[in-house]
Every structure is written in structure tokens, then in C-alpha cells.
Amino acid sequence: MKASIEQDDQNTSISNHSRRSFLRKTGTTAAVSALGVSQIGTVMGDDDEFCPIRQSHSEETILEGTEEEVKIYTTESRIPGPTAVVVGGTHGIEPAGWRTAHSVQNWAINSGKLIVLPEINPVAIRRETYINENGDLNDHFPPGSRPTTKLARALWQTIEAADPDVFFSLHSSQGILHELEGPPGVGQAIYPTYIDGARADAYNTVQYMNQRFNSHRSIYDFKVGNTLYGIRPRLTHKVAADLKIPGFLVEATRYGTTLETQVQWEKAIVAHLLKQNGMKVDR
Numbered sequence: 001m002k003a004s005i006e007q008d009d010q011n012t013s014i015s016n017h018s019r020r021s022f023l024r025k026t027g028t029t030a031a032v033s034a035l036g037v038s039q040i041g042t043v044m045g046d047d048d049e050f051c052p053i054r055q056s057h058s059e060e061t062i063l064e065g066t067e068e069e070v071k072i073y074t075t076e077s078r079i080p081g082p083t084a085v086v087v088g089g090t091h092g093i094e095p096a097g098w099r100t101a102h103s104v105q106n107w108a109i110n111s112g113k114l115i116v117l118p119e120i121n122p123v124a125i126r127r128e129t130y131i132n133e134n135g136d137l138n139d140h141f142p143p144g145s146r147p148t149t150k151l152a153r154a155l156w157q158t159i160e161a162a163d164p165d166v167f168f169s170l171h172s173s174q175g176i177l178h179e180l181e182g183p184p185g186v187g188q189a190i191y192p193t194y195i196d197g198a199r200a201d202a203y204n205t206v207q208y209m210n211q212r213f214n215s216h217r218s219i220y221d222f223k224v225g226n227t228l229y230g231i232r233p234r235l236t237h238k239v240a241a242d243l244k245i246p247g248f249l250v251e252a253t254r255y256g257t258t259l260e261t262q263v264q265w266e267k268a269i270v271a272h273l274l275k276q277n278g279m280k281v282d283r
């Protein structure tokens with residue numbers, strides 16, 4: 001994400017968590033009846049939550065055979081629950097995003113469906129460039145209207161068809177949001193959509209991150225970035241405006257950090273936000 005684009009607004013939203021509370025409840029109460037306890041011959045407990053027989057993995061490809069073919073990895077639990085979509089690789093110089101997403105595609109889940117598109121901009125990733133010849137992929141998603149490139153349309157069709165309850169877009173930045181040290185940037189921040197509860201979830205996750213990964217250097221503390229109101233032609237804005245669901249743009253910084261650390265941070269952020277949105281993971 002470029003330094004200038006997320007600086008527009010700072011409003012907060014009030015949370016009621018109603019949709020997510022419902023999902024959590026549904027996931028829990030449906031668990032025993034949906035599984036068929038006799039199949040495993042034991043009463044289900046927490047230890048069984050991530051049992052492999054409870055989930056299936058599948059793979060699809062969109063724009064297959066073209067330069068821009070994108071793989072989609074789906075993990076589906078037999079236990080009803082929320083649907084989450086995770087995308088990485090919007091920008092070809094931000095490996096933390098797609099490395100994290102490739103990890104997420106292998107996670108076990110306790111309920112619901114986890115759909116991962118780790119490399120949504122394959123040309124830019126292959127070339128190790130921020131953008132591809134069509135420009136910045138993240139500029140091709142105008143809220144309320146048709147995405148402006150073939151790739152963006154194929155991606156949006158996939159996301160819309162998934163009917164997600166929560167969305168993630170994983171990036172990294174050369175700098176750190178609101179810090180003078182290092183190059184300008186938007187890193188070490190989570191940018192939530194304006195939907196009820198998303199900003200509160202981001203605050204909880206930031207607190208968790210800063211306790212768990214206490215770096216002794218406060219510049220690396222995570223922050224909640226500005227709220228995404230669905231007013232820009234960017235993917236997470238379009239998710240906010242058109243799908244009206246909690247969504248999170250995640251930015252780790254590349255400044256003074258290793259890729260391994262960035263990935264560790266982003267995995268922890270996604271897992272913690274998923275949990276707040278009704279899906280527990282085993283990673």
C-alpha cells in the first residue's frame with residue numbers, strides 16, 4: 001500500500017457484534033448434530049475441533065491458462081459457521097502478504113469456510129513489481145460498479161460468489177504508519193471497514209499483538225489505521241461498500257524487519273481477527 005492512500009479519515013464506529021454473535025452461536029449449537037457423534041464414537045470436545053475428518057480442502061483456478069491465472073484454496077468444515085476470504089499478493093513487492101496467505105490455506109478450522117487467494121496479482125509477483133502493466137490492481141475496484149480490468153472482475157466475481165462474512169487483504173509497507181523513523185509508509189497497522197464491530201475487533205487484535213510480540217521498540221507496536229468507508233476504488237473499500245461486511249487490510253512493515261517476522265505477525269493477526277469473527281483456527 002502506498003503511503004498516501006490510507007490517510008483520509010479517522011472516525012470510529014460503535015460495535016454491536018450481532019451478526020458475529022449469531023454465527024458463533026450457530027457454529028456451537030449445530031456442532032453436535034451436524035457431525036454425527038456416532039461416526040467417531042465419542043462425545044465431541046474441544047480437542048476434536050480441528051479433526052481432519054471434519055474438513056475438506058479443495059482447489060480451483062480462475063483465468064486458467066492465462067498469465068493471470070489465480071489459484072483459490074478452500075477449506076470447508078462440516079460444522080456450520082462463518083465464511084472468510086483472505087487475499088494476498090495484490091502488490092508484487094510485498095511477499096509477507098502472499099507468504100502469510102499460503103500458510104493460511106493450510107490451516108484447520110473449527111467451523112465455516114476459509115477461502116484463500118494467496119497470489120491475486122501473479123504478473124506483478126513474478127516480476128517483483130508493485131504493479132502490473134494495467135497499473136495498480138488495488139485501484140481497479142470502484143465501489144458500486146464493475147471492476148475495471150479482466151483480472152479485477154474475475155477476482156470480484158469469486159469474492160462475491162463466496163458470500164463472505166469477513167474479509168482480509170494482506171500487504172506490507174516500506175515504512176511505519178505515523179512514525180518519523182524510516183521511510184514514509186502505512187505499516188504496523190490494521191485498517192478496518194466501517195461495518196459495525198470491525199474497528200473494535202482491530203483494536204482488540206492490536207492490543208493482543210502488542211502484548212504477545214513486545215519488541216521493546218515502540219515503533220513496531222501495531223496501530224489501528226483509518227476506517228475504510230468504501231469511498232475509494234480499492235478492493236477492501238469495495239468489500240465495505242458493496243458487501244457491507246467486516247474487512248481488514250493488514251500492513252506489516254518491511255523496515256528493519258525480516259520476512260519471517262512479517263509473516264509471523266500477519267498470521268497472528270489473521271488468526272486473532274478470525275476468532276473474533278466466529279472461526280477458530282489451528283495453524
Ligand SMILES: [Zn+2]
Nearest residue numbers: 001091171172
Ligand atoms: Zn500493498
